[in-house]
Amino acid sequence: MRSTLALLVALTLAVPALAQPQDAQEREALRSFLEDTISDADSFEDRYDAEVWLVDMSGRLTRFVADPIYRLELLxxxxxxxxxxxxxxxxxxxxxxxxxxxxxxxxxxxxxxxxMQVMPFWKDEIGRPDDNLTLNKTNFAYGCRILQFYLQKENGRLHKALARYNGSVGSRVYSNKVYRAWSRHWRTDPLDWSE
Known part of the structure; x- marks a missing residue:
């Protein structure tokens, strides 16, 4: 992947907070889910797909992250x-x-x-008090698993899951912001945003 990273760098140069659930059962279910699922994984099975996605997203991410190597590592x-x-x-x-x-x-x-703006109490909840939430891999693992949990809880309904993620249940202000960011900057394949 190191040579791929160098190639991608060359190509790229050319081209509200997570609320703690109020319900004790939901909090325990999320705590257990996080404890069971926080881990690293290499997600790209196909080199070509990896290169295409990384080059595409790297170009889109340029507005937020200037350094091309850091951009690719982040992606x-x-x-x-x-x-x-x-x-x-x-x-x-x-x-x-x-x-x-x-x-x-x-x-x-x-x-x-x-x-991903993860609340630090989750580290203690799952028995990992030394985790550093400013480390990207750790932050992404927590944030993605929390969002996965809420998507499962809401049967795939994005607006409702995102509201739970943000701690703004009953409001679509946050989920609409995410929708706008997704549709303006990150959309590749359709997602079902209907309720």
Whole structure:
């Protein structure tokens, strides 16, 4: 993948916070889900598909991340976490754009950290107090698994799952922001945004 990274760099140069669930059962279910699923994975099975996706997304990410090598490493980490959590990587990119504008050191008023704005209490909840939420791989693993949990809970309904992710159940303000980011900057394949 190192030579692919060099090729991609050359081609690229040419071309609100997660709320703690109020319901004790939901909180325990999410805690258990996170504990069971936080892990790393290499998500690209086909080299050609990897190169096409990375070059395409790298060009789109330029507005947020100037360094082409960091951009590609970031995209690899986002893709891996998204695929591991059975999420469209483009949806995760839209969430990150809305949550932090790709600032790994972002901290919300509520204390959520990193690109996906994960609340630090989750580290203690799953027995991993030493995890660093400003490390992208860690942040993406938590954020993607939390979003996966809420998508499963809401039977794939994106607006409702995103509202839960953001802690704004009953409102579509946050999910509409994610939808706009996805449709303007990250869309590749259709996603079902209907209720």
């Amino acid at each position: 690899q980490d986002i893709h891996a976490a998204a695929v591991q959590a059975e999420l469209p990587p483009e949806l995760v990119l839209a969430v990150i754009e809305v949550e932090s504008h790709f600032d790994r050191f972002a901290v919300s008023r509520a204390g959520a950290q990193g690109m």
